[in-house]
Amino acid sequence: MQEFGENIQQAHDEKLGRHLVASISIEPGDTILEERPLLVAPHWECHQLKCAQCLQESYVICRRCQVFPLCMDCSQHDEFECEFFASGAGKALCKDILVKNFGICGLLKLLLLLENPNTQADCQMLIGVPINLGDYRDGEGMWQEHEELVVRPLMECGLVDCLPTQQLTSDILHAHCIRIDSNSFEVTAKDGDTLKGVFVWGATLPHHCVPNTVVALDEQFNMKLYAAVPLQPGDIIYNSYTNPLMGTSQRQHQLRLSRRLECTCTRCLDPTEMGTHMSSLKCKECGGFSVCEIDSNGKLGDWRCPDCKALLTAAEVHELQAEVGSALVDAMGDLQVYEALLTQYGPLLHPNHFMLLDIKQNIASILRAAALMTAMDQPCKKLLARRVELCSDLLPVCRAVVPGISKLYAIGLFEYLLALVELVELQFAESDLNKKEYVAHLKTASLVATEAMDLLRFEPENSAEGYLADRISMELERIESDLKKYGR
Ligand SMILES: C[S@@+](CC[C@H](N)C(=O)[O-])C[C@H]1O[C@@H](n2cnc3c(N)ncnc32)[C@H](O)[C@@H]1O
Numbered sequence: 396m397q398e399f400g401e402n403i404q405q406a407h408d409e410k411l412g413r414h415l416v417a418s419i420s421i422e423p424g425d426t427i428l429e430e431r432p433l434l435v436a437p438h439w440e441c442h443q444l445k446c447a448q449c450l451q452e453s454y455v456i457c458r459r460c461q462v463f464p465l466c467m468d469c470s471q472h473d474e475f476e477c478e479f480f481a482s483g484a485g486k487a488l489c490k491d492i493l494v495k496n497f498g499i500c501g502l503l504k505l506l507l508l509l510e511n512p513n514t515q516a517d518c519q520m521l522i523g524v525p526i527n528l529g530d531y532r533d534g535e536g537m538w539q540e541h542e543e544l545v546v547r548p549l550m551e552c553g554l555v556d557c558l559p560t561q562q563l564t565s566d567i568l569h570a571h572c573i574r575i576d577s578n579s580f581e582v583t584a585k586d587g588d589t590l591k592g593v594f595v596w597g598a599t600l601p602h603h604c605v606p607n608t609v610v611a612l613d614e615q616f617n618m619k620l621y622a623a624v625p626l627q628p629g630d631i632i633y634n635s636y637t638n639p640l641m642g643t644s645q646r647q648h649q650l651r652l653s654r655r656l657e658c659t660c661t662r663c664l665d666p667t668e669m670g671t672h673m674s675s676l677k678c679k680e681c682g683g684f685s686v687c688e689i690d691s692n693g694k695l696g697d698w699r700c701p702d703c704k705a706l707l708t709a710a711e712v713h714e715l716q717a718e719v720g721s722a723l724v725d726a727m728g729d730l731q732v733y734e735a736l737l738t739q740y741g742p743l744l745h746p747n748h749f750m751l752l753d754i755k756q757n758i759a760s761i762l763r764a765a766a767l768m769t770a771m772d773q774p775c776k777k778l779l780a781r782r783v784e785l786c787s788d789l790l791p792v793c794r795a796v797v798p799g800i801s802k803l804y805a806i807g808l809f810e811y812l813l814a815l816v817e818l819v820e821l822q823f824a825e826s827d828l829n830k831k832e833y834v835a836h837l838k839t840a841s842l843v844a845t846e847a848m849d850l851l852r853f854e855p856e857n858s859a860e861g862y863l864a865d866r867i868s869m870e871l872e873r874i875e876s877d878l879k880k881y882g883r
Pocket residue numbers: 410411412413414524577578597598599600601602603654655656657658
């Protein structure tokens with residue numbers, strides 16, 4: 396069992412089930428929970444064999460058990476799972492079960508953890524939470540994926556007979572798949588592939604669209620949870636299961652689909668989405684902004700302009716959003732098309748509308764890639780200026796939707812910093828900026844870099860965010876040395 400700090404304690408209520416609450420006042424950045432994963436597994440649809448130990452690409456099979464893949468750097472994997480197939484109950488099973496059906500890997504690992512006396516108690520915490528299979532048994536989407544990639548191959552390979560005490564049926568296997576999906580965090584292997592990480596205490600964290608903690612995951616898949624904002628005794632410890640740059644309708648759809656969760660958090664009940672207006676539309680009558688009418692259960696209604704009371708029906712809004720959504724899919728990475736979409740739909744939506752933000756993020760990332768490839772000529776300066784503009788548009792929204800210590804805002808600042816420095820360096824080199832103007836921009840860049848590094852200071856060194864902090868620190872050194880050279 397993993398330990399958690401003295402600053403939190405376990406609680407239980409009907410709505411949230413098991414969860415954690417602050418037992419004392421907690422400062423932003425204070426560690427709340429440190430936990431090793433119970434299980435790290437590839438996605439069900441993964442066909443590339445992954446090393447059972449480090450989860451990187453693998454092309455060899457463990458010589459001892461002849462079932463689990465290993466990579467060139469790892470000579471062994473979990474002793475219990477190896478032994479099970481080497482000389483234990485699974486010895487007689489066909490050795491290529493994972494080669495033929497790699498999708499079963501995550502569930503196979505969980506079944507062996509359940510069989511292992513040393514890990515049974517941890518697993519029980521996870522599988523002890525009842526699942527209403529009726530909510531999922533629609534034969535489509537998630538259920539169908541589990542059935543085809545995991546449950547059926549596992550039922551057919553004879554493994555269930557080797558684990559008689561678990562009395563496995565296909566319903567039990569489906570429930571385990573749902574538990575893995577709904578409790579997992581996205582973790583990243585060293586080779587950059589994303590995986591599912593399941594943490595016993597991490598799995599108890601309920602959802603809030605404005606979480607009060609930050610989840611940090613290092614290269615060994617260890618989790619560190621720290622406070623994003625000050626917490627008072629009794630405050631529930633929340634994580635977010637969704638992307639904060641999604642609008643309320645998108646987040647609610649995702650939560651309903653993946654977690655069967657109807658969110659009624661403060662952001663979901665706030666028509667202005669924390670003042671960002673990420674779901675607001677331009678009022679056709681008075682030019683103000685129409686906001687969604689939301690009832691106390693978080694159910695979205697029609698859109699109404701608070702100034703002139705003009706109505707936009709939910710059906711009209713959904714139609715418009717579906718139209719923009721499919722135009723976005725059709726755009727397929729084409730810069731001109733994205734810019735045309737901004738021109739077409741910008742006048743109908745609030746400038747911070749989540750669909751416009753999505754288009755702007757697409758444009759900014761195309762421009763970032765283009766800046767790496769294009770020669771530094773005149774059109775490039777225009778593109779760089781456009782990138783700076785888009786990154787700066789995104790910043791206030793990133794700041795508003797994740798208060799306190801925010802990785803999202805840190806990343807937004809980093810993107811803005813890169814764009815700004817590239818642009819002003821080029822403008823200075825080509826004498827578009829004089830020394831005084833250049834220095835003023837460098838001072839802004841220095842402040843941006845410092846703020847981004849400050850937001851990342853609680854991240855583990857060996858994590859993607861830890862490496863990002865190093866990258867920003869190098870950038871800051873370069874900026875400071877230029878400031879020294881050209882005078883402050
Ligand atoms: C990661 S699990 C949480 C496990 C649970 N707390 C326990 O007893 O271990 C996610 C599930 O908890 C419930 N849940 C999480 N956040 C919630 C919230 N804000 N309101 C209601 N239910 C929530 C939903 O059923 C969701 O599918």
